Amino acid sequence: MKTFPDIKQSFRELIATPSISALEAKLDMSNQGVVTLLSQWLDDLGFDCQIHPVPNTRGKHNLLAKIGQGHGGLLLAGHTDTVPFDEGRWSQDPFTLTEKDDRWYGLGSCDMKGFFALVLEAVRQMPTQDFIRPLYILASADEETTMNGAKAFAQSKAIAPEYALIGEPTGLKPVYMHKGHLAQGIRITGRSGHSSDPAKGLNAIEIMHQVIGQLLKLKQHLAEHYREEAFSVPYPTMNFGHIHGGDAANRICGCCDLHLDIRPLPGLPLEVLEQLLTQYLAELSQRYPGAISISQLYPGSQPFAGQADAQWSQLVAELSNQAPEVVNYATEAPYIQQLGCQTLVWGPGSIEQAHQPDEYLDTAYINKTVDLLKHLIYHACIKTP
Structure with missing residues (x-):
């Protein structure tokens, strides 16, 4: 040798x-x-x-x-x-x-x-x-x-x-x-304009406020329906890690981005988690056509x-x-x-x-x-x- x-x-x-x-x-x-x-x-x-x-x-x-x-x-x-x-x-x-x-x-x-x-x-x-x-x-x-x-x-x-x-x-x-790992980005595309006439624009921050409300409902759903007591945190977690929107106090915000991290338990595949995310935002997507987009920040792990x-x-x-x-x-x-x-x-x-x-x-x-x-x-x- x-x-x-x-x-x-x-x-x-x-x-x-x-x-x-x-x-x-x-x-x-x-x-x-x-x-x-x-x-x-x-x-x-x-x-x-x-x-x-x-x-x-x-x-x-x-x-x-x-x-x-x-x-x-x-x-x-x-x-x-x-x-x-x-x-x-x-x-x-x-x-x-x-x-x-x-x-x-x-x-x-x-x-x-x-x-x-x-x-x-x-x-x-x-x-x-x-x-x-x-x-x-x-x-x-x-x-x-x-x-x-x-x-x-x-x-x-x-x-x-x-x-x-x-x-x-x-x-x-x-x-x-x-646990697994899913990192998603949500972008709200509104219409900017002068803050003196809100009706002429579509404020992306206001829509994001509604989106976050739905995400918090999903967070609660995950905590209530998926548990594994072997983990120190025995339920899937959701974290809002980054948010940015707008550029001036006197302009209607035309774009707002949110980055979130979800850690699913075994038994909750990433595909199902992505479907739940889409499902919880479906009503808002219908109310604001074309305004809400969901994207993958980087590949997740099962x-x-x-x-x-x-x-x-x-x-x-x-x-x-x-x-x-x-x-x-x-x-x-x-x-x-x-x-x-x-x-x-x-x-x-x-x-x-x-x-x-x-x-x-x-x-x-x-x-x-x-x-x-x-x-x-x-x-x-x-x-x-």
Whole structure:
């Protein structure tokens, strides 16, 4: 076997390879460098690697690697992209691995390039020739924005593992359920004019006032009809995050924009939520023809629900010594689950470090995560039924 990088070197090279995802084209980057690195290393370990372009992206790719034969097995999944970093707020170069105070700092160290380095080390220490079921590794694109990588992979139905782990930073707690995310923009297009004669215009702020009234009714409906007590906030939430309209006190407002965020529970698909939004504004849309438009601010993410008492959930919980739990943030889990596998979100580090300046992974997670991964791979790929 060729000389293989140790954990720190693979961390260092992954972090040094920028792969920022952003909706704005000027900030967006390809993930080709990260995918190429991982493919080279996995090939050295004996994996069969396939790289596929992801539709509806700016040159992004998914990597799927497989080792072992047979049916079922385990999928270890993660995303190759990071969020943009805050210029001037990092204490060190975000693209240089910096070790300090028992922490490894760097953009993606926790969320979540570091997970791939730990997976590589776990596999390197295992007798892959003994695998009687396959081990898959998926490195996906654009999780931080559109999740188009995971969506495209789920639609391809290329594999059918029995189990899946998505290595987001959960503190090694198995996460079996999370909310979804829908971000919509509502624009009211009125008619501007002089404020001295309101009848000659159509005030967009006044119409938006009525729209907000209907949205508050929808918010109440969601709270009353959808509940899941496992969540700390056990109902779908709606937040009005941005509003802007008008340009002068003596002009009738001709345009008003509202941005809102809704976090649906499992059992409330985004399509149904969008239909409810349209339904609650239907009467106003008829009263003011052509004045109300609803648009997607950016692609949403479906809610995810597994089972806390499923075999996989219980095994991961037992080995990790952590009870299965639910979280409020969104991941690729609902799309990976479409492959038909028992799916969990589970990985090293804290979500509190994600998307923050001076992102880091506590080094206490390194050996522990490698050991746990080896146990989980053994159970899914080697252990006889």
